[in-house]
Each structure stands twice: as structure tokens, then as C-alpha cells.
Amino acid sequence: MCGIVAATAQRDVAPLLIAGLKALEYRGYDSAGLAVLEDGEVHRVRAKGKVREMESLYLAAPFPGGTGIAHTRWATHGVPNEVNAHPHMIGRVTIVHNGIIENYAKLRTDLQVKGYVFTSETDTEVMAALIDLHLTQGMKLREAVLATVRELEGAYAIAVIDRDEPGHVVGARRGAPLLVGVGIGENFLGSDAQALVQVTNKIIYLEEGDIVEISRENVQVYTLDGKAVERGIQESELSADAVERGEYRHYMQKEIFEQPHAVANTLEARINAHGVLPNVFGIDGDELLAKVKGVHIVACGTSYHAGLVAKYWIEDYARLPVNVEVASEYRYRETVVPEGTLFVAISQSGETADTLAAMRESRRRGYLGTLAICNVPESSVVREADLKLMTRAGPEIGVASTKAFTTQLAALALLTLHLAKQHGLDEARYRDLTEQLLRLPRILDEALKLEPQVIELAERFVQRHHALFLGRGVEYPVAMEGALKLKEISYIHAEAYAAGELKHGPLALVDEDMPVIAVAPNGPLLDKLKSNLQEVRARGGELIVFADAKAHFDGNPARGAVLRIDAGGDFIAPAVFTVPLQLLAYHVAVLRGTDVDQPRNLAKSVTVE
Structure with a gap:
């Protein structure tokens, strides 16, 4: 701040x-x-x-x-x-x-x-x-x-x-x-x-x-x-x-393009072809994590969205219950803490006031221990946690977080794999998830090559005042993050919904002036999502679909576009789909002439409640 x-x-x-x-x-x-x-x-x-x-x-x-x-x-x-x-x-x-x-x-x-x-x-x-x-x-x-x-x-x-x-x-x-x-x-x-x-x-x-x-x-x-x-x-x-911009027009653009390298740094010396290496979370980390029976994640803003992705991962692969909560709310209510619950605090700066206060409050509530996922080694959150996992993103100058998010996802993926291994995930599936995570930096690099297509899409948003983002399953938090990026730096009002909720209210907003952005991975919910998107088309809404190359979307909708992405696999897809959403927000903001790196009323490190 x-x-x-x-x-x-x-x-x-x-x-x-x-x-x-x-x-x-x-x-x-x-x-x-x-x-x-x-x-x-x-x-x-x-x-x-x-x-x-x-x-x-x-x-x-x-x-x-x-x-x-x-x-x-x-x-x-x-x-x-x-x-x-x-x-x-x-x-x-x-x-x-x-x-x-x-x-x-x-x-x-x-x-x-x-x-x-x-x-x-x-x-x-x-x-x-x-x-x-x-x-x-x-x-x-x-x-x-x-x-x-x-x-x-x-x-x-x-x-x-x-x-x-x-x-x-x-x-x-x-x-x-x-x-x-x-x-x-x-x-x-x-x-x-x-x-x-x-x-x-x-x-x-x-x-x-x-x-x-x-x-x-x-x-x-x-x-x-x-x-x-x-x-x-x-x-x-x-x-x-x-902390120099180099060849880039804005810090945010530079940091978007640094993501393959930043994620590679997060994974370096922590995972190999056989899985997550020992003691990644600290000398006593493996011993403490072996006792985990549940996880409580607390964070703010973009870090909260990363925590929501981790909830899907940990519950799917480790079969452990996960609760994710906004830090500013956690402090002011009494929580039920089941035996063996790990408290996880996620913060880019490690000085986020609400997250730090929540972690301190957790000490009296009987958690098994605390884990900090953070980008700043010397920060308060890191110093006060029992275990820590640094994201190694490097300095992030742009107020709208980009590489902090994807490196947080990489760190949470390491935690997921570690817990999943301990709780009996099938060996073949464990190897598959490990291979996906190892290739994430390369897949992110490929996703960045979509920038010219995203620039064309951005021109559709210059005169718009509202946008709706949709996702299903683990991509719902990704849609939330995409909406947050667009509103932060372009000042376009944007909201995200689970696509299945469309007909329970948000569909009333859809008309020819309301662009709808959907994240469409190739998975069991794809057909459900396609049905939801048909509801948008039927109301004349402009539909922008970021689709997995394997998702078999038939051409472009009459009003809208389909941008195809190699998502690299179901596990790493949330990080990969994030990249074009970041690029969309960035280029819309550039076209609208806003202050991309220092958007109005916002601060990078929120050190007050």
C-alpha cells in the first residue's frame, strides 16, 4: 500500500x-x-x-x-x-x-x-x-x-x-x-x-x-x-x-510473459519425473503433512482464487476436505476446526493485513500447523508460519497480479501431489499429474503465442461497460480471476458465475451488448457447458469461448469467437487458461487508455484492513 x-x-x-x-x-x-x-x-x-x-x-x-x-x-x-x-x-x-x-x-x-x-x-x-x-x-x-x-x-x-x-x-x-x-x-x-x-x-x-x-x-x-x-x-x-520494464510497454505485460520462467523456478528442485521431492515444505514438512486430515485455505483477491482452484484439486486427488475462505471474513467468525486440519495462508507479498491477521488468529483455534505460500521470503507471513513454500515469482510490480497467480497454482499443485501421494492416489494417475505439471512452463509459453488473436478479441470490448465470465468445475475460479483482471485494469464491470447458475439469474442480463466469456476445457463437464452456452446464443449474446483444442467446438458462433488453446491436460488447465484471460484484460485496458500498472483506487500490497 x-x-x-x-x-x-x-x-x-x-x-x-x-x-x-x-x-x-x-x-x-x-x-x-x-x-x-x-x-x-x-x-x-x-x-x-x-x-x-x-x-x-x-x-x-x-x-x-x-x-x-x-x-x-x-x-x-x-x-x-x-x-x-x-x-x-x-x-x-x-x-x-x-x-x-x-x-x-x-x-x-x-x-x-x-x-x-x-x-x-x-x-x-x-x-x-x-x-x-x-x-x-x-x-x-x-x-x-x-x-x-x-x-x-x-x-x-x-x-x-x-x-x-x-x-x-x-x-x-x-x-x-x-x-x-x-x-x-x-x-x-x-x-x-x-x-x-x-x-x-x-x-x-x-x-x-x-x-x-x-x-x-x-x-x-x-x-x-x-x-x-x-x-x-x-x-x-x-x-x-x-524492476525495469525492458522491452515491454507495461510491467503487467512483462510479468504475463515472465510466467513460463517464473513457474519453472517454482517447480525447480521440487519435483522430478518420479514426483514431489522430500522436504519441499521444510525440514519437518513431510512429518507434519503426514498427519493432515483436512485443509483450510485463507487468502484475499487473486490469492483467494488460487485457493479455490486448490480446493478442487485436493478434494479430487487427495480426497481430503478443503475449506477456502476470504481472510477478512475469517477473523470475525468462530470456525469449526476438525482434528488434523492444516491452515494454509496464501499471499503474494506476505504482508497482506487480513491474511496475516487470520494466520495469527489461527494459532488459538487448534490447527495442526500453518503453511505459508508466498513470494517474499522475508515477509511476516513466511517468518511466522510453521511450513513455507516460496513461489519464486520474482518482483511483481503491476498492481493486477499475474505471475503471482500462476506460481501460486504451481505451488498448490505441489501440495496437492504431496497430499495425494500420502492418501493413496493411484500410481498411474500420480505419474500422469506429475508429467502434466512438469510440462506446464512449456504449455504456458505456447499459450502466450495466442496474443495476436487476443488483441483482435480485445477490440470488441473497448466500448462495452459490462461482461460476464462463465466456467464449470475447476475452471469456475479461473473465470472469477478473469473477471477480476478485466474490472481491475479496464474498469469494465465484470462478474463470474458457475455456468450452471446462468439460468438462475445472470441470464436476465444477457443481450447483444453483454459479451459472455466462457472457459471450456476438455472434460466431463464439457457437454453441460455447451448447453449453458446455447442459452446465451439463443438470447443474442456475444459469446467468446476460450476452448481446449480437444474440446470440439464447431466453428465460431454467429456472434462471437472461439479461441483454441492447448491446455496441456486437466490438471494444469486452470493455469493455462489464465494466460489468455490476462492478455484479454491487458489489451482491453491498453485500448481504453487506462493506467494499466497503477489502476485507480487500488494498491499492490494491502497492509490495512
Whole structure:
């Protein structure tokens, strides 16, 4: 979601902060700002809109300084405008903040009684005033931040500077990510390693509740009780090249075409012709998974759709009961947890607030253990899980998730095969599924060659305002994912239904202006799906069918088109059919002129509820 960059160095930091914010633009935001401390004075610039708007204001009147903080804001409290943009300043304090402070209203009232005047609608400004109050009581900045966060309820990652303590930045985190970049004669804070890749690859990942104070020569981390602790330095493998678009027009397009390689990375050294290799899920993974009698999957958005696919797989092949739930709902109801149930959390970033909170809540509900399927090794979800399986997708910059989804499917396919083997799946069928999964990267590469045909289809959607996606069986979640992609980046209203539900309501929407997109694999439900599609044709609807090459669709419908795909087999078909749906959404968005990589109102890493 919001992005934080902070620095203390022997050189001017404003250009470094701006570069860091640009690296975080993929997270989604609606305003940006920076503040630099020099000779006891704080210079600040803020602007609604993109980082480039704020940068142009800075370049019109640049200011020097070796200590600074910067921020991209995604509005929660208060509308997107310059007044609500970070950094916020009160008294001696300047602060940037990710997260939501739940008790800010009471704190604000108490501080107003003490004479503080607020100019914004944000909860962040309350934190600045509270820190300033503690400073006026004789505390140093680190002490004041520590005293403040003890009074806060909610989630936060913050970076703070004090006008009277040059060369120092204090950070703190709870429920939102924050890390330290370690340099030579300079140190940094960031909400994401990508913000710091241009200045250092040495990273300290802060733990929940940590407070950190950085200066040019020193980094010291403290726990919430004020005790100094050591946190290890790790070398990030992220490179600046990994977050460049290269030859592609948008990050999303690049990431769609990276999927064969990303899936191959997910499978590498985890499966061979004989099946899933030992200890793929960790040293104790095989022992714990041998006790599994059921699975509960919790996730959000695209990751939730991956979980729905896994439900079909695990129940079909491992014959284990599976429940899949939206993370934001899981926390607020009491669940029945049968003995031997594995809790699986799926998250691209590993910092998704609802998923992380659900996993923490699962600890008290009596699960057999927790498994994290994630793309970021150092994330909170991964660190706190009993078992973990990294998707190895590499950086995903586009807000609309693509390669994260297919690599999650690959990881869940490994889990399915492992559980199926343990629960007596026929050896011949196990070998067949293994062979399908091994050839998935090649089949995905073939699917990408359909792009020219998809571009032609996309032209049919430019003037449309609604679309209906249909799927049956395991392809129903794929249809849901296709609808989500189209609505996310083209702003066309799109919904997905199980095709058998068509006559139970959605058929009322079908007319010549409502395109219907169907996913048609070759399987036992194919004839049922064809019958459902006849209902669309009979109402004059425009029918777009993504069909398995073996599904025997007869030519193109009178109004619509059939695009034939080598799905590679029933097991891997959901991942393969996803590719043309991603391409369709992408090219429709390009034709409609929307902001493909940073769609309005959305953020990449949702670190608040």
C-alpha cells in the first residue's frame, strides 16, 4: 500500500528519496511528499497525484540536506490532497506513516485539550503531535517514539525525524512492513526492499513491535520494552534490473510473459519425473503433512482464487476436505476446526493485513500447523508460519497480479501431489499429474503465442461497460480471476458465475451488448457447458469461448469467437487458461487508455484492513 523511504547520509538525500518513491509506485498511491532536515530547518514538499508532480515542485526549488523522509500515500483517513499528504509536521516532529491508528479520534481530542491544532484529516498527524508532546517533556526522539507507540491501537510503520536531532531517523513497525538498508556512512529505512535497491543490498528485516534508530554510522534496534536487540543483516538478491520494464510497454505485460520462467523456478528442485521431492515444505514438512486430515485455505483477491482452484484439486486427488475462505471474513467468525486440519495462508507479498491477521488468529483455534505460500521470503507471513513454500515469482510490480497467480497454482499443485501421494492416489494417475505439471512452463509459453488473436478479441470490448465470465468445475475460479483482471485494469464491470447458475439469474442480463466469456476445457463437464452456452446464443449474446483444442467446438458462433488453446491436460488447465484471460484484460485496458500498472483506487500490497 503506502510507501516509506528514509535516509541519513553524508550527501543530499532528496534525490535518493525520490528515486526510492519511484521504485514503490507500483504499490498504489494518490499523493506523495518528502521532507529534509538541514541546519535545524525542515524543508518539505507535497503534491496530490504522481511522484513526478511532487518531484517537479522539488526541482523548481531544490533544497540540500543529509537527513530526510519521504512517502507515497493511499488515502484512508481524509481525501487525497496536499494537506492530507505526508510528511506531516507538528512542533519539532516530522513523520510519515503506513497503516491505520484505530484510537486516533480519542488521542486527537486529548491533544487538542493540550493546545495542539490539527490541519489535516489524518490519523498520522495525531502521532506527530503525541511524539512532540513527549519531546517537550524532555525525552529524546527514540524515547518519545517508544512512548507514543505504546499508546497506539492499530497498525503502523513510521519514520520520524526531530528538528533538534539532526542525522537521526527513528522508525517503528507493528502490522505493516518496515526494513533497514545498511550502507557505508549512510543508512536507510524503507517499506520495501525495492525502495532501497539503488543504494544498498544489505537489509535488516524488522520484527513485529521493533523500534529502530538510524544515524549515518549506526543502526540500533529495540523491542517494545526498550531493550536493545540484534537483528541479522541479509543480502537481498533483488537487482535494479529486476524492476525495469525492458522491452515491454507495461510491467503487467512483462510479468504475463515472465510466467513460463517464473513457474519453472517454482517447480525447480521440487519435483522430478518420479514426483514431489522430500522436504519441499521444510525440514519437518513431510512429518507434519503426514498427519493432515483436512485443509483450510485463507487468502484475499487473486490469492483467494488460487485457493479455490486448490480446493478442487485436493478434494479430487487427495480426497481430503478443503475449506477456502476470504481472510477478512475469517477473523470475525468462530470456525469449526476438525482434528488434523492444516491452515494454509496464501499471499503474494506476505504482508497482506487480513491474511496475516487470520494466520495469527489461527494459532488459538487448534490447527495442526500453518503453511505459508508466498513470494517474499522475508515477509511476516513466511517468518511466522510453521511450513513455507516460496513461489519464486520474482518482483511483481503491476498492481493486477499475474505471475503471482500462476506460481501460486504451481505451488498448490505441489501440495496437492504431496497430499495425494500420502492418501493413496493411484500410481498411474500420480505419474500422469506429475508429467502434466512438469510440462506446464512449456504449455504456458505456447499459450502466450495466442496474443495476436487476443488483441483482435480485445477490440470488441473497448466500448462495452459490462461482461460476464462463465466456467464449470475447476475452471469456475479461473473465470472469477478473469473477471477480476478485466474490472481491475479496464474498469469494465465484470462478474463470474458457475455456468450452471446462468439460468438462475445472470441470464436476465444477457443481450447483444453483454459479451459472455466462457472457459471450456476438455472434460466431463464439457457437454453441460455447451448447453449453458446455447442459452446465451439463443438470447443474442456475444459469446467468446476460450476452448481446449480437444474440446470440439464447431466453428465460431454467429456472434462471437472461439479461441483454441492447448491446455496441456486437466490438471494444469486452470493455469493455462489464465494466460489468455490476462492478455484479454491487458489489451482491453491498453485500448481504453487506462493506467494499466497503477489502476485507480487500488494498491499492490494491502497492509490495512
